[in-house]
Amino acid sequence: MADARLAPTEGPLAKHREGCFNMDLSLDVAERNDYTVLAVHGEVDVYTAPRLRERLVELVSQGKHQIVVDLEGVDFLDSTGLGVLVGGLKRLRSHDGDLTLVCTQPRILKVFEITGLTKVFAIHESVEAATAG
Amino acid sequence: MAVLSSARSNADPVELEIPARAEFVALARLVVSSLASARRQIPDDRIDDLKLAVSEACTSAIEAHGAGEVQERVLLRWSEGDDRLEVSVEDSGSGLDPAQLPDHPPVTDPQRLNFERGLGIPLMRSLVDEVDFTPSSRGTQVSLVMYCAPAGDDLEV
Numbered sequence: 674m675a676d677a678r679l680a681p682t683e684g685p686l687a688k689h690r691e692g693c694f695n696m697d698l699s700l701d702v703a704e705r706n707d708y709t710v711l712a713v714h715g716e717v718d719v720y721t722a723p724r725l726r727e728r729l730v731e732l733v734s735q736g737k738h739q740i741v742v743d744l745e746g747v748d749f750l751d752s753t754g755l756g757v758l759v760g761g762l763k764r765l766r767s768h769d770g771d772l773t774l775v776c777t778q779p780r781i782l783k784v785f786e787i788t789g790l791t792k793v794f795a796i797h798e799s800v801e802a803a804t805a806g
Numbered sequence: 807m808a809v810l811s812s813a814r815s816n817a818d819p820v821e822l823e824i825p826a827r828a829e830f831v832a833l834a835r836l837v838v839s840s841l842a843s844a845r846r847q848i849p850d851d852r853i854d855d856l857k858l859a860v861s862e863a864c865t866s867a868i869e870a871h872g873a874g875e876v877q878e879r880v881l882l883r884w885s886e887g888d889d890r891l892e893v894s895v896e897d898s899g900s901g902l903d904p905a906q907l908p909d910h911p912p913v914t915d916p917q918r919l920n921f922e923r924g925l926g927i928p929l930m931r932s933l934v935d936e937v938d939f940t941p942s943s944r945g946t947q948v949s950l951v952m953y954c955a956p957a958g959d960d961l962e963v
Binding site for chain 2: 716718719720749751752753755756779780784787788
């Protein structure tokens with residue numbers, strides 16, 4: 674869950690209500706230690722994943738090269754979302770950076786396990802653990 | 807918008823036709839997971855599996871149409887048997903041959919990061935019991951089959 678002690682670098686994004694199915698995806702950025710924490714809330718699919726990709730690209734171009742993507746608020750994640758995370762990791766590695774994840778939800782972890790991506794990403798149990806040291 | 811043909815009994819199929827656009831995949835997920843939980847006694851984690859598999863099939867169907875063909879439709883069909891349920895997703899795109907897809911390098915290979923796409927079909931195959939791709943009169947039909955306990959008489963939509 675979001676850590677109340679995190680000092681947001683910007684206000685929480687207004688929740689988008691596009692279309693008629695309440696496809697909410699909110700992306701909140703906070704700095705913690707030397708890490709940038711991107712907290713994702715909502716459903717990540719073919720419709721919403723481009724917004725996640727844009728946000729990651731934007732952060733990298735701002736020089737944020739140690740990114741933690743917090744998936745604890747994600748209700749649904751499909752292969753499009755996985756692709757965006759893989760793309761983000763690739764982009765960061767090319768800057769000697771890293772993209773790690775926070776995820777403890779079994780149904781989301783399962784998607785990483787099936788695709789073998791648990792071996793590609795460092796997956797932490799909390800934002801504290803992901804941003805320690 | 808979406809057209810939902812409802813059924814009179816559990817034996818009757820249900821069809822949902824959606825525009826081939828990304829924002830409608832959420833509706834397909836919602837309808838299939840609602841049908842699964844209302845009509846069958848399936849554990850929640852299996853419903854999540856079905857929901858994700860259907861979402862992947864719809865995403866694949868929408869991508870088959872390409873960006874310019876926004877007038878195209880994707881047809882979902884839900885049908886049930888005593889010990890199984892089946893969701894088919896049919897597009898009118900140019901077709902997909904899963905055998906032609908490139909194999910991903912092993913996850914430990916640095917080249918793995920060059921593959922952002924193509925995870926959908928392996929996911930579908932892991933999540934449901936059977937996945938079949940067949941050419942149809944319109945395009946390609948993906949059938950997802952999940953085996954499950956018989957529907958109870960007391961379950962109503």
